[in-house]
Amino acid sequence: MSQTQGPRLHPVNTRIAEKLRDMANVLEQQEEDGFRIRAYRRAADTVEALAEPVDTILAHKGREGLVALPDVGVGIAAAIAEMLLTGRWAQLERLTGELEPEKLLRTIPSIGPKLAARLHEDLHIDTLEQLEMAAHDGRLEGAPGVGHRRAAAIRAYLADRLGRRRIRSSAASQQLEPPIKLLLEIDAAYREKAAAGELRKIAPKRFNPHGEAWLPVLHQRRADWRFTALYSNTQRAHELGKTHDWVVIYFHTDASAEGQCTVVTAGQGELKGQRVVRGREAECAQYYARARP
Structure with missing residues (x-):
């Protein structure tokens, strides 16, 4: 007597689906809005039920093939691609406290501990995808200790490790940033709630030998933007005693890649004592000038 068998489950699909459900559970614990939680769970169901391995879809159709899947948009497709290409998911590791950017960057030949720390501190690089973008837009080559030859070697290594089905045009790498007013509102809401x-x-x-749960996490949605805010847990923030002043804000829309910025209290100049977004x-200054009575 024959038994009816269900659809074959591909191990890679099961693994990716489990990570997507892990993210949903983390967001639920951190009291994120239900929309994102449901989105990750629906995407997990889609990936797990696929008749074709998801890595095959990425290899043959690129990210567009992932985006075309039911309940998988641009953001989740990027997360799936990151997991398939690097074996890591920086966003999940960040929200569970497991992210160690310097350790990840040291997996690249020619990047040692000191350079890895500088790239994370100065260029705000957390992931290999961010490193690849910096390698193509000139920021990496301009970093102290890198130069043209080392930057070219890193570009070549990343092209091989991450695959060549990547859009490299300057237009595609441009990241729309939220307005200053919105970023400062998120910063204020985070610090007040924390x-x-x-x-x-x-x-x-990182930098937490006793395993203390000290780092508050805020998730908020404003208009089309989604934000995650945390105090800076970088080596420099600890050295300067700024772990409860510097706020790192990660942002994206449903149609854009993730970006980030750091908000600090200005220590000098005309903005001394005001909260400012580094690099902006x-x-x-224009925002505060307009706000004056």
């Missing part, structure tokens, strides 16, 4: 003890806290793996100080 001070009031209203946010869930995670125990970051001129816009902050």
Whole structure:
């Protein structure tokens, strides 16, 4: 007597689906809105039920093939591609306190501990995809200790490791950034809620020998933007005693890649004592000038 068998489950699809469900569970624990939680769970169901391995879809059709799947948009497709190409998912590791950017960057030949720390601190590079973008837009070559030859070697290595089905045009790599007013509002909301003890806290793996859950996490949606805010857990922030002043804000829309910025209290100049977005100080000065009575 024959038994009816269900559809074959591909191990790679099951693994990716489990990670997507892990993200949904983390967001639920951190009190993110239900829309994102449901989106990750629907995407997990889609990936798990696929008749074709998801890595085959990426290899043959690129990210467009992932985006075309039911319930898999641009953001989740990027996450799936990152997991398939690197074996990591920086966003999930960040929200669980497991992210160690310097360790990841040191997996690249010619990047040692000191350079890895500088790339993370100065260029805000957390992932290999961010490193690849910096290698193509000139920021990497301009970093101290890199230069043209080393940057070219890193580009070549990343092209091989991450695959060549990547859009490299300058237009595609442009990241729309939220307005200054919105970023400062997220910064203020995060610091207010963190001070009031209203946010869930995670125990970051880095610079936390006792495993203390000290790092509050905020998720908010404003208009089309989605934000995640955390205090900076970088070596420099710890050295300067700024772990409860510097706020790192990650942002994206449903149709864009993730970007990030750091908001700090200005220590000098006309903006001394004001909250400013690093790299966008001129816009902050204009914002505060308009806000004056």
